[in-house]
Each structure stands twice: as structure tokens, then as C-alpha cells.
Amino acid sequence: MAQRLVSVWQPFFLGSASRDAAVEAARELEELGYSRIWFSAGFGDDVPARFREILDGTGRIGVAPGIVSIWHSSPPEVAAFARDAERAHPGRFLLGLGASHAVLVEKDGTDYRRPYSKMVSYLDGLDQAGFPRERRILAALGPRMLELSRDRSAGAHPYFIPAEHTAEARAALGADRLLAPEVAVVLDPDPVTARATARKYTAGYLTLPNYTNNLRRFGWADEDFAAGGSDRLVDAIIPWGTAEQVAAGLEKHYRAGADEVAIQVLNGGDARSFPADAFRALATVLIGRR
Template identity: 55%
Template sequence: MELGRVGIWSIGLRSDDPAARPRIAEAAAELEELGYGAVWLGGNPGVNHARPLLETTSRLVVATGILNIWEYEPERVAEEQSLLAKDYPGRFVLGLGASHGPLIGDKYQRPYTKMIDYLDRLDAAGSPASQRVLAALGPRMLAASRDRAAGAHPYLVTAEHTRNAREILGPGPVLAPEVKVVLDDDLSRARAAARGHLEMYLRLPNYTGNLLRLGFDEEDFADGGSDRLLDAVFALGDVDTAARRVAEHFDAGADHVAIQVITAQPQGLTTREWRELAVLNEGS
């Protein structure tokens, strides 16, 4: 699995609106020209959300970041994945996640068991483990990422989590954490943007539970997040600040870092910031 050094994680690159496809295709082509190795589609994408981006590029890897296993039947996923693999061999990665109880409702029970069953059904349908990653935070899901997939795509994590994840995964599997970046030299303004983004995630126990394991406490979750929490999970500042944070994850054992640019327009295409951050691809 060749993801390159740095990728882009974006909700704005996934859309069900046919009118948005030309704009998304143009953005994907520019990301490829800028040297990014992969794009990760946010917003609960399906497999076929990757096709418009693959059609307009020649090397870029497109991943689901992540496909919600409660909403897509594995046999259909495997079928659609097979078609993409035929048309664009080696360029699609199936990112899978068990989502969160508050978002799923009453059917959200035993998510780890659900994931293992889902992987069993994918295997039976011919979906290759070598072309999928799991949105893993805790030790059991990280172990499943090692044993049943090509690796892990952790979201909302610190460099310490990346170090711990590498210990569980071992030296072989892919480790591709998501890293949030706010490009703003005004720290107060950057923190305000970060809190606006983080507030929703701090209502989801999978994330808060993981942050508690990393040494944060309940006080860190109040009012959109403490300064300590924001400074640990975001890169707040300029491109050099982002470069240092990305380097921390590589030093901790990451193979690839998926950057999510945070702005006041979460659904938009942050092309200006992507251009500025393209220097992070140097050394790929």
C-alpha cells in the first residue's frame, strides 16, 4: 500500500451532488500535482465516492476515511471495491470504522464484534485485507488492524497515541494517523476555530475514552477543549508549526499522515491551505 508521505483528509472532497463533481475533480487533480500521495474522504463515504477523484487523477490514492460499517453492507462494499480495483489497480484503500453510539442509535451494540463479523463477511466476498485499514483507537481494534487489515487510520490522536499504536501494530502494518491543522498566526483565533471543530467530537465517548487513556481528564473536555488538549491534537499556527507536528508523528512511528485543515467552513475545499502545506511533501 503506497500512500506517500502526506495526504489530505477532507469532508469537502466527498459529495452526492453531481454539480459538485467538477470542482472536486479539479481539486483532486491539483492535490496530485502538489505531491500529496493520498486523499481521505470524510463525511461517511461509500466506495463509489472515490470514483470521481480516481477518474481525474493518475497516481493519487483515494481512501474512505471512514466507511461506516453500520450503514454499508459488506457484500456490496466488496463488489464495488472489486470494480474500482479493476479500473484503478492499487489506488483505492477501504478505510472502515465502527462509528459511535450517539450517532448510530440503539443498534450500536458490541462494535468490536460487529467489526470482526464485518471483516469475516468482506473476506468471504473476496475483499483483500491488504487494501483496507481500520479506524482504530484502542488496543483491541489496533490488534485487529494488524491481524485483519493492512494497518490503522486513527483519528483525533496525539503523537503519543501514534507511538503506542506502533508498538501494538509492530513494524509491518501501515499507520496513518489524521492530524488537524489550523493555519492562523493568531493563537487565540486559532484555538477558537479548533474549539468550534472539536466540540462535537468531545460528545463521543470513543474519542473521550481514548483521550482519557492518553492522560487527559474530564476538565480537558469542557467548553470545547482545554488549551492543553488543543495544543496536543491540533497544529495551531503556521506551516512550520504543522511541519513540526507532522514530524512528531513520523518520529513516533507513522508511515503516512493525513492532514485535515480546519477553517470556518468545514464542508469547503481549503485549496489555499493545501497549497501552503504542500511543502510537507518534500522528502517523499
């Protein structure tokens, strides 16, 4: 494992934050030593300008969509945006692509069929547009998509997974591909309130078959998915506790083979607010910045 990067995944950056608020938060994360900022690109037909705004307003930190939906964007347009970002800020924009979920994609009438084949076709389009494989990464859960990530991108950006999945992903990707899982956390040492906060997040994701089917491969069952998740499942997916305890939970992913962990803070952070204090505390433990 060549890298050990600490990144940020927060909906705030594409939520209700103004450009100035988003750039201000990004500058602080850069000063704290975080490597990259991840956030959803939404379901529009292009890459939101916010990614370029953060690049323009900072000097080092990377940005990456987690993810651009392959159902709502075209390879030529996405490649054009990514090439412009690369020319202006070499090595700082990483294009995250994903097939998302049927229930979300079909809200606007889009036909969600054969997502793997759709991804292959989308990657063909990026190749034809001349966009390099080393500047794109795939949201991958199952074995086939992980193999596609290995063969046709820089690596994989799994979401909502336990450390056991990180180990499987590393084995599938090999040693030379980037593995950057998202891991949501709760900075709260009280087990009752910490798990309650975590379940506000897990409850929605446990209704999505892509995630529950993936978890079944690691031995989780229907009883673990009920009521926002069993204590055992919540604890496996959402590290909670003090900053030091959360860091210990994140360490499981690094030991399993992650190069980069994209941390999403759940308490105090959402599309409307940025949990600056939490990222300061985590930086002290994970990066050594005070």
C-alpha cells in the same frame, strides 16, 4: 518505517462540492504531490460514487473512505465496489472501515451493540467475498481494535488523537502495517484565533465517548474536555501556527511511527469550501512542491 506519505482529509469531497469541483481539487492535490485523499463515506448503504469519480478523474493519487460505516453497509456490496475500483485503478483505492459512534449510528434506529464483534463479523464477510486484507484499513483507537487492524487489515487509520497515541498504535501494529492517522490543523499563528477555530472542531468530538475514553488512557481528564478543550489538549491534538509550525506538529506523528499523515485543514475548509491555499503552503514545507 518504510513510508513517509502526506495525505489529505477533507469533508469537502463528499460535502456540497460538485463532481467537477471535487475532481479539480483532487487534480491539484495530485500535482502538489499528496499521496491520498480521505473523506467520510457518510451513512448510506453503499460506497458513494464520488470515490470512483475522483479515481477516474486523476492519474496517480489514491482515495480512501475515512470511513465506511460497518453498520450501514454490507460486505458483499462494499467488496464489489472496491474490486471494481481496484481493477480500474490498481493500488489506488484503500477501503477504510469503522464502527463510528453510538450517538451517530443510533439516529436512524440502528442498534449499536458490541462494535468489536460487529467489526470481526464484517471482516469475515469481506473474507468470504474474496476482498484482500491488504486493501482495507480500520479506524482504530483502543488496543483490541488496533490488534484487529494488525491481524486482519493493512493497518490503522486513527482519528482525533495526540502523537502519544500514534506511538502506541505503532507498537501495537508492528513495523509492517500501515499507520495513517488523521491530524486536523489550523494555519494561523495567532494563539487566540487559532485555538478558537480549533475548538469549533474539537467541541463536537469531545462529546463522543469513544474519543474521550481514548484520551483518558493518555492522562486527559474531564477538565480538559470542557468548553471545547483545554489549551493543553487543543495544542496536543491540533497543530496550529505558520505552515512551518504546523509541519513541526505533524513531525511528532511521523517520529512516533506514522507512515502517512492525513491532514485536515480547519480554517477555510469545510463541506462547502476547499482550502487550496493552505494545502499549497503545506506542500511547500512538507513535500517541497512550489
